[in-house]
Amino acid sequence: MKKLLSISCYLWLLCLNDSFKAFSQDLTNDTENKRYLFLGVGFTGQTLQDPAVSPMTYSGGPVNFTLGYEKHKPKLFSSFQLSGDIGAMQSDNATELRPMRSSVYRIDLQYTYLRRTHFLKSDKYTLWLGGRYLWHNSIRLTPQNDTGFISFLIANSLKASGLVHRDVQFRNKQFSLRYGLDLALLSHVVRPNYLNIFDYLSPENDWVGERLEDSHFYTFNKFPNINSTLSLDYPIAGGNLLRFNYQWEFYHLNTSRRVNYGRHLFLFSFIARI
């Protein structure tokens, strides 16, 4: 599994690198500072393997809400983003009488900081490199599991992040096309304990603190967390934008309390220039 993932990542990065080299032209020139607020609604397709809940894979399509703030400068891109998923997931073996179903809640807070680089010499493309901080909170409620009904993964990650940008002309409109990729280098992950249970038999127990104490630092080989985003901005009146995002995310916690999680997000946003 780990080997497959490493090979896949390597091939992917290699291919992207080849693509960048093919676009060797001059840099674009955008000297204007821009700031935006955005609000988005999306739908997701998610797949989860969490042995704290079940031996089975769960899948489903929670809805997503996202809001954020972006700042574009000629050589700097930064953004704050708060997003949440809410919905349900279930096993393929679920029936009406055997629900095998979890309610899922996810809240992410992220800050991205990218600087324009000159590695990519192109008149069409610009390359931005930098980092991202992600606070990821994924909570799953499975009432059928009795006292083990709460499972979660909380991760604070520092990520290497990159973005390729290109402006595209179509019917006298200038679209902005971006592809971003990031990979968690170091993460602090909190997961339930071995039994996914807290010590509710002790009257003075701080059960919230106890649930959060099982945490560890992981490098990307133990907790590979990959996120790729393709986005298209469409200009509308007043310097505002409409944006379509397709985002794919995958992470794998490679420990005894392993988790495999994949998520496809289709997000539609209104971007207001401020």
Added chain:
Amino acid sequence: MQKYSSLYILALLFVASCENIFMEKDPANNPISNFEILWNTLDERYSFFEYKNVDWDSVYAVYRPRVNNEMTERQLWDLMTQMLNVLEDGHVNLRSEFDIYFWSWYADAPANFDEYLIEQNYWGDYEITGFMRNTIIDSVGYIYYGSFQSTITEEQLDYLADKFRDTKGLIVDLRNNEGGDPANGWRLAERFVDQRRLIYTNIYKNGPEENDFTEPSDAYFEPDGKRIAEKVVVLTNRRTYSAGNFFAATMKAFPNVTVVGDTTGGGGGAPVGWELPNGWYFNFSSSITYLPDGFIIEDGVPPDIQVDLLEADRQKGVDTILERALSLF
């Protein structure tokens, strides 16, 4: 090459976006797979094999050959529940839409409780405060608390503290209380314990090996809120289980509390749940709790004063256990 670069990147994006290559294959949904998962999960996580002197491998040797993929669901259910019976643990359950399995820990014990008799001859004009039926019998406060699943609030306890202010003491009747949330019992007990004391110690399974347990965690309990009574008698029978069992265990630490009746039913392991590929759910004990003297409470907490409800008394409308409790005031 340059002409198709965008398409190339896009194609890569979608090809790489298939996380299924990283996902592990689900276990099969057939009788053998379901049996194996149930047996293995208990093998790695059940806490009482050593205490109950159960050789789980030999249980596998007996039951596994009887499983095949041609058997019906009902046959698999019957076989699994026979296997689980070996553990003699009321916190080991198997649940489906057609049945719920649990071990009847109280089946061989005397009932020691007749609700109709008490209602007719003792409760009189009782009140139901929250879910606590309460009255005053011979100048002694009395609370019947039938389930720890019923929430108790501080306001209800303040009311009872005022109501029982001039009584000689309090009887808390927990007979047939099969458990729920221990926190409800603690809210009640906080009103009559005398001081902070060590009540018991917990250890939890934290690994797949038989002796993989957490470090011992001492549990303390202390008074809080408006006092209901100085002297308290708690009534138990064999059907007092799980959270009721923990309540009785807690009472053992306090000298102003006397437990009267029969040994509780047990249920001294924290139950935790999981599921099988076919959608059945199961619970199992995951911890061990022992009193300060080392006594493990899994099979019940013995009373300070053993009393059974005598049939001759019952025929006369007398609750032997309640009468014994009243005689202590």
